[in-house]
Structures are given as C-alpha cells and as structure tokens.
Amino acid sequence: MSPKIVDKEEKRLLIAHAAFSVFGNKGFDRTRMDDVATAAGVGKGTLYEYFDNKEDLLVGAMRVMMDGMTDGMRGALENDSPPLDKLRGLTVFMVEAMEHMGEGYRFFLEYMLHISRAGNDFPILKEMLLEFRKGIEDLLVAGVKSGDLRKDLDIVNTAATFAAWFDGAVFHWIAVPQGPSMSEMADAYMDTFFNGILDRKGGRK
Amino acid sequence: MSPKIVDKEEKRLLIAHAAFSVFGNKGFDRTRMDDVATAAGVGKGTLYEYFDNKEDLLVGAMRVMMDGMTDGMRGALENDSPPLDKLRGLTVFMVEAMEHMGEGYRFFLEYMLHISRAGNDFPILKEMLLEFRKGIEDLLVAGVKSGDLRKDLDIVNTAATFAAWFDGAVFHWIAVPQGPSMSEMADAYMDTFFNGILDRKGGRK
Amino acid sequence: MSPKIVDKEEKRLLIAHAAFSVFGNKGFDRTRMDDVATAAGVGKGTLYEYFDNKEDLLVGAMRVMMDGMTDGMRGALENDSPPLDKLRGLTVFMVEAMEHMGEGYRFFLEYMLHISRAGNDFPILKEMLLEFRKGIEDLLVAGVKSGDLRKDLDIVNTAATFAAWFDGAVFHWIAVPQGPSMSEMADAYMDTFFNGILDRKGGRK
Amino acid sequence: MSPKIVDKEEKRLLIAHAAFSVFGNKGFDRTRMDDVATAAGVGKGTLYEYFDNKEDLLVGAMRVMMDGMTDGMRGALENDSPPLDKLRGLTVFMVEAMEHMGEGYRFFLEYMLHISRAGNDFPILKEMLLEFRKGIEDLLVAGVKSGDLRKDLDIVNTAATFAAWFDGAVFHWIAVPQGPSMSEMADAYMDTFFNGILDRKGGRK
DNA sequence: TATGAATGAGTATTCATTCAT
DNA sequence: CATGAATGAATACTCATTCAT
Structure with missing residues (x-):
C-alpha cells in the first residue's frame, strides 16, 4: 500500500x-553481477x-519470463474456438513468443539444464510445464470427444x-541459426x- | 627412443x-580441470x-561422443529394411543411445548452447546434425517414392x-525426470x- | 554519491x-602479487x-621511483653554482640517493634489464636517462666555455x-657489498x- | 682417462x-629447462x-663464461708492454669481449643481481672480480712506479x-641500444x- | 646412459559478496 | 536506501623435477 512498496516492487x-536479458545472452556462469547491475542501471x-544472491536473481529472472509465457498461453487457450483451432493458436503463440524472445529463450533452456543439474526443484517451472501439458491434454480430450481426433490417442504422452517438441525446435533454431526458421519448422x-506422414489414399495401412 | 612407452592416442x-562424463554432470563452467584429471585417473x-586448454578438452570430449553417435546412426540406416522400418529403427537407436548416455547427453545440449553463444562454428557438430537430417530426408524421399508416404510432404522441414524433436525430448526428460520416459514419448x-492425430474413419477431412 | 570516500590517487x-620495495628486494619474477598486497596492507x-596486472604494477612502481630521482636531479642542477660544483653536487646527490634507496635501486637495474629484454620502449625511463645525460652535457659545455674544461672533450660520449658509471658503481656495490662503498668509489x-690518472708534473704528455 | 669421462665433460x-646462451636471452626466471634442452639438442x-637443478645449471653456465673472460684478461695482462699500454689493451679486450658476447653479457649482469639477491656467495665470481681489480691495481702501481701516473692515486678505489665502469657501460649499451656504442663510450x-676533464694549459688547478 | 611422459606445487587473475559511508 | 571499494576464495595453466623404460 505504501508508495515505498510499489517502488521496491517496480525496481x-x-x-x-x-x-x-543478460543471462540469456551470456549464460549463467558467464554473467557477472556487474553486467546485471550495469544493464539495470543500478x-x-x-x-x-533486492535479491539474496546470484542464484536468487536467476530465479527472479525466470519468474518474470514465465509469468509472461503463462499469461500468453492462457490467452491462447481461453476462448471459444474449437479445440483444433486452439491447438493451432497455441502453437502460433508459442512460435511467436519464442521468436520474439529470441536469445532470451536460450535463458529458459539454460535454466532447465541448470536446475536439473543442481537437483533443486524449481516448482514454478514445473507448474508451468505441467500447466502447458495439461492444457494440451484438455484440448486433445476435447478433440476426441468432438470426434475430430482418433479415439486411440495416448493423451498424456502425446501431450x-x-x-x-517446442523446446527441441528452439534449441535447433538457436544452435543452428542457418537452418529453417521457427515458423517453417512449426508448419511442418x-x-x-x-x-501424419503416411499416404492414405488407398485407405489405412 | 621414447623412454616411457605410451599409446598417446589411447590416453x-x-x-x-x-x-x-564430467562435463555432462557438472556443466562446462562448473567443471574444474582437477575434476577431469581425477576422473581420468591422471x-x-x-x-x-594431451589438450591445449579447457576449451580444447571440451571439443575433444564432444568428438568422442559424436563419433559414437554417428557410427550408431549409420548402422541404423545402412541396412536393407524398407524406409519406414529404418525410420523406426533410427528412432529406437536414438532413444536407446540417449537413455544410455543419460547425463552424458546433457553434455551435448550444453555444448550446443555453449557453441551458439560463443559464435564459434563447430563444424563437426554441424556436419553431424546435417548428416542426421540428410539421412532422414533420404528416408522420407524413399518413402514417398515407394508410395508409403504422402507426396505433398515438405521434406526438408519435416526432416x-x-x-x-529428439533434442526436445531429451531436454524434457532430463529437466523433468518425473515425466514420461524417453521410450514413452518416442512411442507417442x-x-x-x-x-497424425486426426480421426479418418470417415475419410480425409 | 560514492559510498566509501577514498583518495584513489593516494592509494x-x-x-x-x-x-x-618488493620488486627491488625479490625481483620481478620472484615477486608474488600476494607479497605486494601484504606489503601495501591491502x-x-x-x-x-588500481593496476591492470603485474606488468602495469611494475610500470607504476618505476614511475614512482623516477619521479623522485628526476626531482632530485633537477634540484642539484638548478642553482647558481659554477658548472664544476654542480657536477660534484650532482654526483653527491646521486650517490646519496642510491645509498639511500639501497635495495630499491636494484629495482631500477632489474627493470632496465627487463625492458630491454621485452623489447618494449619505456619512454619515461629513456626520457629520464636522456635528461640526465643532457644535464651533464650542458654542464660540460658550460665548463668548456668558462675555460675550466678542456676544449677538445667529446661532450656527448663523455656525458x-x-x-x-653511476649504474656500474651501484651494480658493483649491490653485487659485491664487501667492496668499497659508493662514496669511496665516487671520490676516486x-x-x-x-x-685523470697521468702524472703531469713534467707537463702534458 | 677413460673415454667416457672425456665424453661426459664435453657434454x-x-x-x-x-x-x-638461453639464460642471456631470456633471463633466469623466464628460461624453461625445455629451452635449454632444445638449445643443447638433448x-x-x-x-x-649433468646438473643438479636449474640453479646449478646457472652456475655451470656462469663458469663457462668466466673461464673465457679470465683467460682473455690474463692474455691482455701477461705480456711485456708498459703498464699504460696494458691498461688500454685490457680495455680494448673487455670492450670487444662485451660487444662480441652481446646479449650474452646481459647474463652476467642478470646473474650478479641474482646472486646478490639470494645472498649466496658465488666465490668464482668474486674471485674473477677480485682478480680483475687486482690486475688493475698492479698496473696502476706499476704506472706510479714508472713515473707515468700520479703518486697520490687512491689505488684500490680507483681500480x-x-x-x-665496464659494467655500467654494458648496462647502458644493452638497455639503451640507441645510445653510443661500447667503443665510443670506451674512447671517451x-x-x-x-x-681528466680539466683544462691544464695554464698548469694544474 | 638418455629420454620425455607424468606430475603437482605454485601463481596471476577473476568475481560474488560484504559493508562503510 | 544506494553505492562501489575492498576482499579472498576459487581456478586455469606453467614448469622444475622425477622416474619408468
């Protein structure tokens, strides 16, 4: 309530x-606190x-990114389109978000590697991931119900x-920038x- | 001439x-030369x-891994099975290799991030990646020719x-070990x- | 603005x-940064x-010494005594300075060796040396003009x-401390x- | 007597x-044993x-140089010329030796600094120095006796x-190679x- | 005897963190 | 609250010395 709190939160x-931004560009270990301070202008x-230590700063930065992603994902899912359209909409959103964040997304990958190494659970990350998967599962289930999708789908693993796939795609996009763009990969x-890739003119194999 | 007889290549x-192994477990920056020395027993x-510096050691380690991968991939591709079986065989090989390398594969991911950051081209890596893609493209083309696959496939981007996808899958498998296993994801x-996921009992949509 | 008020120049x-002091005692290569830190109490x-690296520290230390020497030399030269007295005064100043710096002067010798090896020009050093020589040349010229000195002197090379000679004398004094003192050598x-050493009772040779 | 002994000594x-040679070029601390081995072709x-350690190798190298110098000096002194000519001859020999050794002489300076720092007596060095001084003293005494030199000379300190002076001259010659040559300095x-530098047309001052 | 592969003690330099102002 | 000067733990890399062959 006090203006001070607002200021602190903002800062x-x-x-x-x-x-x-800096972690994304240079990687966690290569980033110096000085770099962050300079980039932040403090x-x-x-x-x-504002942060206990470098690790805590990493978590804080992660949270910022994930809040943005989660909001966007929810937006792509919370509307009245049919399930398949939502699925496409989600994909388009993700691809745009990734392309927009560009280098920044690398930060996400880096962080996943970092966490898994440290053995720390980073609940927020897992929640986001699970929410993402859950959203897809729901779409798949809805699609099956509506008769659009195959009834024998392995919902959980397909989701x-x-x-x-998204992370694999960004990964390659970042590591081999000469290769196809995110949208080209997403279309394919x-x-x-x-x-599927099978030809079915003659009926199911 | 040489007083101590040593197979330098072997060493x-x-x-x-x-x-x-160590880079895979701890990440490049977190690994101390002492760790590697101890692990190697020297x-x-x-x-x-044997290596000029830490970076060179990284490259050397990378080469070891990639030689193994490349050999395995070739083995999966160089046989007389029909294209679709080869595709499955390749997938099975990759999944097994990734599961087998486990933590080690993380090293691969880490390295791709590392390279793309440094801006260095690591030709060997790119060659392997391109060889992998090329192998898949060939299979897809063969599948189209044999009439098994859709003629309208975007070969390059699909490959x-x-x-x-493989890297995305390992990525999630490593980052969220509580989730589905590699094989479950691969099956799905x-x-x-x-x-595809579309239902076609009633014919193509 | 600045939280800790520090006179950076003073430090x-x-x-x-x-x-x-430390370089003089132990030599450049034998000096550890820790030694300097301890000696400086930081x-x-x-x-x-305050310094980029060890080499820069060496240059900084050199500059300190040379400023002191240059000031002293100027003091010995900028007065109204006749040229020969100035020459004696300069000699006395140099001998005293060298004896006073003692071990520290070794630093100067060490540094000259160091520079010439590195092939770097250290302009400050050369300037001081040239200023020293020039001062002597001026005295010699003045002495010739006043009729005190031989007209056929090779001014430049004599200077x-x-x-x-000074450096040779300190050199021996430092390397063979059992030998004659600086003042004894200077007197001789x-x-x-x-x-000269020739006997001239019978007239010039 | 046995050929082995001859070989060992030669090696x-x-x-x-x-x-x-290597110590002279790079300085003691900057010289690696590898450099010496390569230079020696072993x-x-x-x-x-052949040598206990690096320090011992330094002593051995020193001895080589000094034997050469001592022999040359003796040659310049052991002949039937009058004392003043011997003095000139000695100077000429020294200057030529120094110019000939060039970089190698730096080794001598370096070593004097090195020894004095270590606090070790290096008797051979002192002996050579003392022999050198003694030789000069003898010449001066002889010159006085022959009536060529002033009777009031301070023999010891003048020697x-x-x-x-020689070491000072080489020092400057090495450190400031742009300056006068050894011979020019020696002549002056x-x-x-x-x-002396005093004008005596009018008789002694 | 001669060698050079192996070693680990030693050191310059970096950088997260603290804390006096 | 904000700052940046000060710090020392941490770490890549070097090189004299050893010793198996």
Missing part, C-alpha cells in the same frame, strides 16, 4: 528484466537489496511429446502432427 | 571420455599434455522437425508422426 | 611504493582495482660515459674524472 | 654453453644427468671504480680516465 522487476550493491510439425 | 581417448598437468511421437 | 601511490584483489671516480 | 660443456632429462672514458 525488483526492473532488475529481474535486466538479469533475464549499483552492484543494489542488486543485493508431453508435443510440449517437448503441425502438418505431420495432424495428418 | 587421449581415455581423458576425453573422462571429460565427456595428474592435472597430464591433461595439458528438420523430426531431428529437433512416432504414432502421431506416422498417423 | 595508488601507496601500492606503487609497496610494489617498488587485499590481493585491491591491487587489481654518456659519466652517466653509465671524481678524482680521475677531473684530473 | 657438460655443451649444455653449459647452451644454458649460457632431452630434458639429460640436463639432470674498483675502473672495473665498475679512457680519455677522461687518463687525462
């Missing part, structure tokens, strides 16, 4: 954004007023596989995901 | 293997007899998408990749 | 003095706040020779330098 | 020469067959001063040493 956010000591992926 | 390989100074992926 | 000087990291040198 | 000398381990030095 925390400012720093987290700066950290998000003194190095100030970082420690997991779908979610995983959606095509096979919906239709 | 280099021994060290590269150790490095591969003195720290010995590392520098890229397929290749990317292959199912949708071949058949 | 830089403090460190340079410490470095000067942490090792602090050295790097160079005179300047060189001045005697021969002024009068 | 020791070979190595010492190589060491002398394996690194072989150095330790010391004369010996010191001898001129003042013999005749």
Whole structure:
C-alpha cells in the first residue's frame, strides 16, 4: 500500500528484466553481477537489496519470463474456438513468443539444464510445464470427444511429446541459426502432427 | 627412443571420455580441470599434455561422443529394411543411445548452447546434425517414392522437425525426470508422426 | 554519491611504493602479487582495482621511483653554482640517493634489464636517462666555455660515459657489498674524472 | 682417462654453453629447462644427468663464461708492454669481449643481481672480480712506479671504480641500444680516465 | 646412459559478496 | 536506501623435477 512498496516492487522487476536479458545472452556462469547491475542501471550493491544472491536473481529472472509465457498461453487457450483451432493458436503463440524472445529463450533452456543439474526443484517451472501439458491434454480430450481426433490417442504422452517438441525446435533454431526458421519448422510439425506422414489414399495401412 | 612407452592416442581417448562424463554432470563452467584429471585417473598437468586448454578438452570430449553417435546412426540406416522400418529403427537407436548416455547427453545440449553463444562454428557438430537430417530426408524421399508416404510432404522441414524433436525430448526428460520416459514419448511421437492425430474413419477431412 | 570516500590517487601511490620495495628486494619474477598486497596492507584483489596486472604494477612502481630521482636531479642542477660544483653536487646527490634507496635501486637495474629484454620502449625511463645525460652535457659545455674544461672533450660520449658509471658503481656495490662503498668509489671516480690518472708534473704528455 | 669421462665433460660443456646462451636471452626466471634442452639438442632429462637443478645449471653456465673472460684478461695482462699500454689493451679486450658476447653479457649482469639477491656467495665470481681489480691495481702501481701516473692515486678505489665502469657501460649499451656504442663510450672514458676533464694549459688547478 | 611422459606445487587473475559511508 | 571499494576464495595453466623404460 505504501508508495515505498510499489517502488521496491517496480525496481525488483526492473532488475529481474535486466538479469533475464543478460543471462540469456551470456549464460549463467558467464554473467557477472556487474553486467546485471550495469544493464539495470543500478549499483552492484543494489542488486543485493533486492535479491539474496546470484542464484536468487536467476530465479527472479525466470519468474518474470514465465509469468509472461503463462499469461500468453492462457490467452491462447481461453476462448471459444474449437479445440483444433486452439491447438493451432497455441502453437502460433508459442512460435511467436519464442521468436520474439529470441536469445532470451536460450535463458529458459539454460535454466532447465541448470536446475536439473543442481537437483533443486524449481516448482514454478514445473507448474508451468505441467500447466502447458495439461492444457494440451484438455484440448486433445476435447478433440476426441468432438470426434475430430482418433479415439486411440495416448493423451498424456502425446501431450508431453508435443510440449517437448517446442523446446527441441528452439534449441535447433538457436544452435543452428542457418537452418529453417521457427515458423517453417512449426508448419511442418503441425502438418505431420495432424495428418501424419503416411499416404492414405488407398485407405489405412 | 621414447623412454616411457605410451599409446598417446589411447590416453587421449581415455581423458576425453573422462571429460565427456564430467562435463555432462557438472556443466562446462562448473567443471574444474582437477575434476577431469581425477576422473581420468591422471595428474592435472597430464591433461595439458594431451589438450591445449579447457576449451580444447571440451571439443575433444564432444568428438568422442559424436563419433559414437554417428557410427550408431549409420548402422541404423545402412541396412536393407524398407524406409519406414529404418525410420523406426533410427528412432529406437536414438532413444536407446540417449537413455544410455543419460547425463552424458546433457553434455551435448550444453555444448550446443555453449557453441551458439560463443559464435564459434563447430563444424563437426554441424556436419553431424546435417548428416542426421540428410539421412532422414533420404528416408522420407524413399518413402514417398515407394508410395508409403504422402507426396505433398515438405521434406526438408519435416526432416528438420523430426531431428529437433529428439533434442526436445531429451531436454524434457532430463529437466523433468518425473515425466514420461524417453521410450514413452518416442512411442507417442512416432504414432502421431506416422498417423497424425486426426480421426479418418470417415475419410480425409 | 560514492559510498566509501577514498583518495584513489593516494592509494595508488601507496601500492606503487609497496610494489617498488618488493620488486627491488625479490625481483620481478620472484615477486608474488600476494607479497605486494601484504606489503601495501591491502587485499590481493585491491591491487587489481588500481593496476591492470603485474606488468602495469611494475610500470607504476618505476614511475614512482623516477619521479623522485628526476626531482632530485633537477634540484642539484638548478642553482647558481659554477658548472664544476654542480657536477660534484650532482654526483653527491646521486650517490646519496642510491645509498639511500639501497635495495630499491636494484629495482631500477632489474627493470632496465627487463625492458630491454621485452623489447618494449619505456619512454619515461629513456626520457629520464636522456635528461640526465643532457644535464651533464650542458654542464660540460658550460665548463668548456668558462675555460675550466678542456676544449677538445667529446661532450656527448663523455656525458654518456659519466652517466653509465653511476649504474656500474651501484651494480658493483649491490653485487659485491664487501667492496668499497659508493662514496669511496665516487671520490676516486671524481678524482680521475677531473684530473685523470697521468702524472703531469713534467707537463702534458 | 677413460673415454667416457672425456665424453661426459664435453657434454657438460655443451649444455653449459647452451644454458649460457638461453639464460642471456631470456633471463633466469623466464628460461624453461625445455629451452635449454632444445638449445643443447638433448632431452630434458639429460640436463639432470649433468646438473643438479636449474640453479646449478646457472652456475655451470656462469663458469663457462668466466673461464673465457679470465683467460682473455690474463692474455691482455701477461705480456711485456708498459703498464699504460696494458691498461688500454685490457680495455680494448673487455670492450670487444662485451660487444662480441652481446646479449650474452646481459647474463652476467642478470646473474650478479641474482646472486646478490639470494645472498649466496658465488666465490668464482668474486674471485674473477677480485682478480680483475687486482690486475688493475698492479698496473696502476706499476704506472706510479714508472713515473707515468700520479703518486697520490687512491689505488684500490680507483681500480674498483675502473672495473665498475665496464659494467655500467654494458648496462647502458644493452638497455639503451640507441645510445653510443661500447667503443665510443670506451674512447671517451679512457680519455677522461687518463687525462681528466680539466683544462691544464695554464698548469694544474 | 638418455629420454620425455607424468606430475603437482605454485601463481596471476577473476568475481560474488560484504559493508562503510 | 544506494553505492562501489575492498576482499579472498576459487581456478586455469606453467614448469622444475622425477622416474619408468
């Protein structure tokens, strides 16, 4: 309520954004606190007023990113389109988000690696992932119910596989920038995901 | 001439293997040369007899892994099975290789991030990736020719998408070990990749 | 603005003095940064706040010493005594300075060796040396003009020779401390330098 | 007597020469045993067959140089010329030796600094120095006796001063190679040493 | 005897964190 | 609250010395 609290919260956010950007560009270990301070336009000591340490800063930066992603994902899911359209809409949103964040998304990958290594659970990350998978599962179930999708789909694993694909795609896009763009990959992926690669003119094999 | 008879090539390989393992577990920046030396059972100074510096050691370790992968991939492709079986065989090989390498594969991901960040081209990596994609493209083309696959497939991007999926899957498997196993994801992926998710009892949509 | 009020220039000087002393005692290569830090009463990291690296620290220390020498030399030269008295005064000043700096002067010798090896020009050093020689040349010229000195003197080389002698003398004094003192050598040198060693009772040879 | 002994001695000398050259170029601390081994054309381990350690190698190299110098000096002194000619001859020999050794002489300076720092007496060095001074003292005494030189000379300190001058000259010659050559300095030095700088047309001052 | 592969003690430098102002 | 000067733990890399062959 007090104006001070607002200020603090705002500054925390400012720093987290700066950290998000720098971590994405240089990687966690290669980033110096000085870099973050400079990027945020504050003194190095100030970082420690808002975050306990470098690790905590990483978590804060992560949270910033995930809040944005989660909001966007919800937007793509909470509307009245039919399930298949929602699925396409979600894909389009994800691809745009990833392309928009560009280097920043690398931060996400880096962080997943980092967490899994440290053995720390980062609940927020898992929640987001699970929420993402759950959203897809719901769409698949709705699609099956509506008769659009095959009844024999392995819902859970198909949803997991779908979610995983996105990270694989960004990964390659980032690591081999000379290769196909995110949208090209997404188009090809959606095509096979919906239709499969088998020829069915003569009926099912 | 040489007082101590040593198979330098063998020792280099021994060290590269150790490095591969340690880098995979701890990440490049978190790994100390001492860790690698201990893992390899040699003195720290010995590392520098065989590798110029830490970065060079990373490259050496990478090469070890990739040689293994490339050999395995070729084995999965060079046989007389029909294209679709080869595609399944390749997938099975990849999944098994990834599960077998486990933590080690993380090293691969880490390295791709590392390279893309450094801006260095690591030609060997790109070659492997391109060889992988090319192998898949060939299979798809063969499948189209044999009439098994849809004639309208976007070969290049579909191959890229397929290749990317693997890394996405390991990525999630490593980052969220509580989730589905590699094989479960692979089964679901292959199912949708071949058949799509659309219901076609009533004919094509 | 600045949280800790520090006179950075003063601290830089403090460190340079410490470095000067330690380098003189142990030599450049034998000196550890820790030694300098301890001698300066600061942490090792602090050295790097004020100097880029060990080499830079060496240059800084050198500058400290040379400023002192140059000031003293100017003092010995800028007065109204006749040229020969100035020459004696300069010699006395140099001998006293060298004896006073003692071990520290070794630093100067060490540094000259160091520079010439590195092939770097250290302009400050050369300037001081040239200024020293020039001062002597001026005295010699003045002495010739006043009729006190021989008209056929090779001014430039005699000045160079005179300047060189000082370093030779300290060199021996430092390397063979059991030998004659600086003042004893200086007395003998001045005697021969002024009068030569030839007997002239019977007239010039 | 046995040929082995001859071989060993020869090889020791070979190595010492190589060491002398490398130490002179790079300085003691900057020289690696590998450098010496390569320069000598032997394996690194072989150095330790002939010398206990790096320090011992330094001493050996020093001895090589000094033997050469001492022999030359004796040659310049042991003949039937009058004392003043011997003095000139000695100077000429020294200057030529120094110019000839060039970089190698730096080794001598470096070593004097090194010894004095270590606090070790290096008797051979002192003996050579003392022999040098003694030789000069004898010449001066002889010159006085023959009536060529002033009877009031401070023999000991003048000899010391004369010996010191050489090292000062090489020092400047090495450190400031743009300056006058050794011979130019030597000519100027001898001129003042013999005749002084005072004008005596009007008789002694 | 000669060698050079192996070693690990030693050191310059970096950078997260603290804390006096 | 904000700052940045100070710090020292941490770490890649070097090189004299050893010793198996």
